[in-house]
Amino acid sequence: MTYRSLSLALAGGIFTLIATVPASAEMGVSVYGGFQTAPHSDIEVSDGPDFRAGWEGKSFQTPPYYGVRGTWWMTNLSKPNLGLSVDFTHAKVYANSETLASSGWSHFEFSDGINLLTLNALYRMRIEGTKFVPYVGAGAGINVPHVEVTRGSGRTFEYQLGGATVQAQAGVAYDFNENWSAFVEYKGNYSWVDVDIDSGASLKTNILTNAVNVGVSYRF
Template sequence: MIRKSLTLAAAVICLAVPASAEMTVSLYSGYQTAPHSKVTTSGVTGSPSNFTTGWEGKSFDMPPYYGLRATWWRNDNIGFAFEVNHAKVYADSVGKTTGNFDRLEFTDGLNLITLNALYRWKNDARRFTPYVGLGAGIAVPHVDLTPTATGAHTFGYQLTGPAAQWIGGVSYDLNDRWALFGEYKGTYSTHNVDVEGGGTLKTNVVTNALNLGVTYKF
């Protein structure tokens, strides 16, 4: 579903962009973490209605943390982007124990799909270009959780709620086609999960990441 969404968005943007506009496609990875958050359950056998869990990012474990961004720069400063961010979080041992879960994770991605507005300070006389951006969209995480009391395994993609992101970074032009970039990226996503065997689980997740990536311009 994510691959189809990215392909469709890229096709729509390409059809809408005039020949003089600049298009870029970026791929990135990096080190991503997430602070603890409150978890609320309803109707989940054996789990308390409220508990707090710490989250681990484990950015370089399979599947790794990464992101894809397609940007339409309308002029030297303003751009709009479609982005898929494959962040992930694992509940720590304390969080799983207090919530009575054998597994509690979103590890084939929080999968945040956003539309972004970007601003850059481009100067043709230099190779470095600072930029910032804001985005909003949806969370389509791969839910992987098992309550200890029932052993029922919730495993699959769900549309769980809205998401937002903010970024700031610097791009370095290697030549007319290729550039490298480094950035800070923060996200906020809401997750209202249907649990196998009955009940729901709700939590809001914040992530922080330092990314390195490559951009192709056309």
Template sequence: MLRTLALCCGLLALPTLASAEVELSFYGGAQSAPASDVVIRDAVIGNGDFRIAWEGRSASAPVYYGIRVTGWQSDSFGYGLDFTHNKVYPRDGELPAGYEVLEFTDGLNTLTVSAYRRWAQMLGDVSPYIGGGVGIAIPHVEVTAAGSRTFGYQVTGPAATWVAGATYPIGDRFSVFGEYKGTFSANTGDLDTGGTVKTDVFTNAVNLGVSFNF
């Protein structure tokens, strides 16, 4: 996963060298997820169709966080890469009978290529922005049942993200921001016993972060 992220960041850096501004952002916050349908198809674990109510537990290790690289081509338009470490745990009592673990907690990662529109200093020094993008889901699939254990990173399907927020400068190179961010990931993971686990997950997050501009 980290090699994929590093490669994509390197590819992004080439066209943005000529940009007026490159921005590196780090953020965290409170992330949640509504319930989703889970489908298990496996000869050892058995077949299962159930609905799980998820929770994010953003502050529990491993914490929820994100990293974003944006090349601003003008005062109003930019594009870049966004990596988000989402998480989903079954709420208490939501784990299906026969399962010891069924979660994506290290995490329900997404890597997207995104475009952004901002309104520079529209409200005094405050610059509102919106954005969205598409990419891939790279979750850590964790399923333990019937004596089997699946535990590892997989590329499980497409992902999408959308964001709206505002940024405020605190110096020539630094700024702080707050935003709402949503993600969608379509996940079809391979089980170690030869079957699959499938679920489509939406997440919602309120983020606070800091950006370095160069």
């Protein structure tokens, strides 16, 4: 199975879950932002020399890094500490000036997002007598990058299905009341990106994004 076919299967599973979540479950909606980075990654180009890209996250530059998450806690199944989430993250990376100089490309980034959509399993650990709720999670999904490449006279500027993504996270929430909470977390995503660029060529790279997120949640 290719990364693209796996990605389509994962996307189908995510939307099936959304359609079948019981209405009586404890639901939560979260929004978050934060500081996101990415280490260097190797770039494979089908019609040219491979090279190594240095990435900048530029988390607070427009369009900013952000995410939206929907969570179903299994209180109706007598497993209140187990949950499932659907998580969308607008992560992004920009090739640094050294990368552009060494590759000869004039523009290379996924700045309108690597755009990660994942289905995750969560486990929360309430601390008795406090309002703090640590949690961990892991999952998988798809990446949909906005591919921005300019090399010579060729230009690519479009959204594409890049491939699969895996995710891990750990954080702590603080419950203000039964409906509202705030949280801080680490979230990491490893994405296999396989996209088309100009002249019928392809580009492949594996991107690891690391983020420290701060957000708020509403439960109902």
